[in-house]
Amino acid sequence: MGQIPVPKPYIREFEKLGYGMFIHWGLYSQLAQGEWVMKLRKIPKEEYSLLQNTFTAEHFDGREIARLAKRAGMKYIVLTARHHDGFSLYDTRGLSDYDSMHSPAARDLMADFAAGCRAEGIVPFFYHTTLDWYVDSYREDFEAYLRYLQQSVEILCTEYGKIGGMWFDGNWDKPDADWQEDALYGMIRRNQPEAIIVNNSGLHKLGVYGHPEIDSVTFEQGRPHPMDRRGKPKYVAAEMCQTMGAYWGYSGADFAFKSTKELIEHLCACRKVGANYLLNIGLTGTGRVAKLQEAMLETIGDWLRVFGQAIYTTAPCGIAGSGSDFGLAGEDGKLYFFVHQLAVSGDWNVTVPSGGVGPRTFTGVRRTIRSIRWMDNGEELSFVHDPAKDLFSFQATGYPYGEDYVVRVAEAVTED
Ligand code: GLC
Numbered sequence: 001m002g003q004i005p006v007p008k009p010y011i012r013e014f015e016k017l018g019y020g021m022f023i024h025w026g027l028y029s030q031l032a033q034g035e036w037v038m039k040l041r042k043i044p045k046e047e048y049s050l051l052q053n054t055f056t057a058e059h060f061d062g063r064e065i066a067r068l069a070k071r072a073g074m075k076y077i078v079l080t081a082r083h084h085d086g087f088s089l090y091d092t093r094g095l096s097d098y099d100s101m102h103s104p105a106a107r108d109l110m111a112d113f114a115a116g117c118r119a120e121g122i123v124p125f126f127y128h129t130t131l132d133w134y135v136d137s138y139r140e141d142f143e144a145y146l147r148y149l150q151q152s153v154e155i156l157c158t159e160y161g162k163i164g165g166m167w168f169d170g171n172w173d174k175p176d177a178d179w180q181e182d183a184l185y186g187m188i189r190r191n192q193p194e195a196i197i198v199n200n201s202g203l204h205k206l207g208v209y210g211h212p213e214i215d216s217v218t219f220e221q222g223r224p225h226p227m228d229r230r231g232k233p234k235y236v237a238a239e240m241c242q243t244m245g246a247y248w249g250y251s252g253a254d255f256a257f258k259s260t261k262e263l264i265e266h267l268c269a270c271r272k273v274g275a276n277y278l279l280n281i282g283l284t285g286t287g288r289v290a291k292l293q294e295a296m297l298e299t300i301g302d303w304l305r306v307f308g309q310a311i312y313t314t315a316p317c318g319i320a321g322s323g324s325d326f327g328l329a330g331e332d333g334k335l336y337f338f339v340h341q342l343a344v345s346g347d348w349n350v351t352v353p354s355g356g357v358g359p360r361t362f363t364g365v366r367r368t369i370r371s372i373r374w375m376d377n378g379e380e381l382s383f384v385h386d387p388a389k390d391l392f393s394f395q396a397t398g399y400p401y402g403e404d405y406v407v408r409v410a411e412a413v414t415e416d
Contacts, residue, residue, distance in 0.1 A: 002231025010194040011215050014165070015237050015274060017123060018312045019267060019304070020076035021069045021297075022241050022280035024248040025060075026083045027051035030285030035249025038085050038133060045134060052087065052098065057105035060287025062116025068289060069122050072297035073304030075312070076123040078167045078278060079113050081156055083127075083249075086134025088152070089113075093159075095151055098134060109287075114160045123164035125196070126156050130179065131170030146180050150187060157191040165196030165215070172202035185213035198239065209236060216276070223266065224275040226316070238275035242266060244293055250282035257292065260299045264406045265324070267300070267311065268338055272326045274316045303405060306376050310336035310409045318364040327362055335412040337362065337372070337394070342408050345398030357398040365392035367414035375409045383412075 007015070028035045030051050038048045069077050082088045088099035090110035100109050110126065117124040130149060132138040137145035153166065166188055171179050185197055196215045201208040206219045207227065216237035217227070224240045244263070245254035258266075263279065270277040281293040304311060310328065314336055319327025324340040343357045365385065372394050373380045383394035394410065 004229045005232055005235040007235035007237070010196070011235060011237050014196045014216065015276065015315070016313055017075040017164075018271065018276055019074050020078060020125070020276060020278045021065075021072065021074045022127075022248070022278045023065070023077060023079045023283060024083065024250070024280060025283040025287065026080055026089065026249070027055055027085055027087045028083070029250045029283055029287075030054060032250050032252035032285065034247035034251050035080075035083055035085075035282070037249070048085065049087075049098065049134070052103045055087075055100070055103040055105055055285075057100065057103075057107070057109055057287045060105075060109055060112070060283070062109075062113035063119055064116070065113070065289065066116045066120035066122045068294060068297060069117075070120050072301040073308055073311075074122070074279075074297075076125055076164050077113075077117055078125040078127050078165075079110070080127045080129075081110050082129050082152065084129045084131055084133050084170060086129070086132045090156065091159075092152060093155055095148065095155070096135075110156065110160060114163070118161070124160075125164040125167055126160075127167040127169065128153055128156065129170045130168050130199075131173035142174075142177060146183075150180075150184050153184060154187055154191070157188055157195070163192055163195055165198060166192075167198045167200070169200040171199055172205070181211045181213070185211065189213065196237070200241075207238065219275065223269050224273050226273045227275075238273065239278055240266070240270050240275055241278040241280060243280045244296060248280055248282060250284050250290065257296070260296055260303075261406045263296065263300055264303055265340070268340075268407045269324070271311055271314065271328065272316065272324075272338070306405070307407075307409045310338070310375065310411065318366075319362050320364055321360060321362045325360055325362070327365065330411075333414055335365065335367065335369070335414060336375075337410045337412065339396050339408045339410065340406075342396055342405075343398045344401055344404060357396060359393045360396045361391055361393040363390050363392075365390075370413045370415055372410050372412040375411050376403070376405060381410060 024035050028037050031037050081090055091101045091108040092099045114124045197213055198216050199210055200218045203220050206222045207217045216239050219240040224238050227238050246256040267277045313331045314328035317329035326338050328336045369385055372383050381394045385392045
């Protein structure tokens with residue numbers, strides 16, 4: 001069995017961020033066909049790299065994006081400093097000409113991003129590819145490539161102030177190679193002792209532990225399962241990243257957007273198991289946020305203005321309900337009960353019930369409950385608690401006509 005390790009403070013801080021924005025943006029955004037367009041449409045490197053000459057970044061404003069993240073209730077942003085196409089959004093300081101300094105943008109976009117985040121109280125994280133479709137050394141001289149990679153990352157860890165973390169992606173491309181992770185992560189620890197280190201395990205290896213320095217596992221496009229941390233040498237956080245539509249990078253022909261309902265359900269499902277939710281947007285070629293994505297983020301932000309308290313500082317505590325329902329413990333001594341599929345109360349001629357109004361029952365409530373109320377309108381709810389049978393039940397009243405929060409949260413004040 002074994003003990004569950006105690007999280008290091010910076011890892012606990014990361015868990016408390018809870019909800020973040022992922023941004024995919026690069027040369028590919030100009031083609032508006034997703035971030036893998038170079039590879040999957042077999043565009044020769046010589047042709048693809050011409051996109052550098054038209055990359056103006058004229059609408060990119062780190063502060064504006066950080067403001068949007070704030071309105072959306074997000075606490076951190078992960079931006080692609082360099083994606084698989086090998087183009088850097090930062091000043092590589094002589095390492096390569098294939099960066100934003102050598103494009104019409106002629107500025108360090110990661111610097112603008114980091115400063116914008118800090119001004120708005122948002123924590124900046126840097127995504128960095130580990131595989132590379134651009135430099136020959138990746139295929140021809142892996143040792144030399146790893147030096148280039150490490151020097152690139154070192155710039156990001158030394159020239160931009162304190163960062164929230166480094167988010168790597170691409171080791172899955174050469175699963176048997178020696179990526180010299182000790183050296184890379186060691187360098188990060190020296191320069192950014194409290195940076196969260198992530199290395200995406202990929203679509204087919206959800207929640208898989210990696211190198212011991214890694215601070216969070218990833219669930220790419222997949223709902224996180226509860227983490228079994230018993231007997232592990234270190235407490236590792238969890239994060240689910242997800243696209244809003246079908247692609248990470250901007251697509252002009254993506255009609256596969258999820259609904260705000262689904263996104264709110266995903267956010268709650270992540271928090272149910274204590275995982276963070278990293279929701280992606282793809283900026284347009286010039287660095288604008290697409291209108292639909294902005295509107296969706298703001299709508300979820302409205303939900304969080306009502307229920308945020310139940311999302312950010314809470315942690316799983318073994319409270320389970322039926323269906324998707326669950327409970328979390330807050331740092332404030334309160335318990336939060338998440339109720340799904342609640343009906344709108346009203347006249348059956350106008351409202352269609354989507355789920356049950358009535359008692360919702362939970363197990364695992366170990367504290368004495370004093371009172372419980374909906375967070376949105378403060379309505380007090382009646383409840384019964386039978387600790388001997390391990391049952392806690394409260395009367396979930398329906399949404400007032402005109403409202404539907406998808407997931408409604410009740411907060412309970414406890415005696416201890
Ligand atoms: C995948 C893709 C990549 C994307 C990443 C985000 O690994 O290769 O395009 O950036 O997932 O999690």
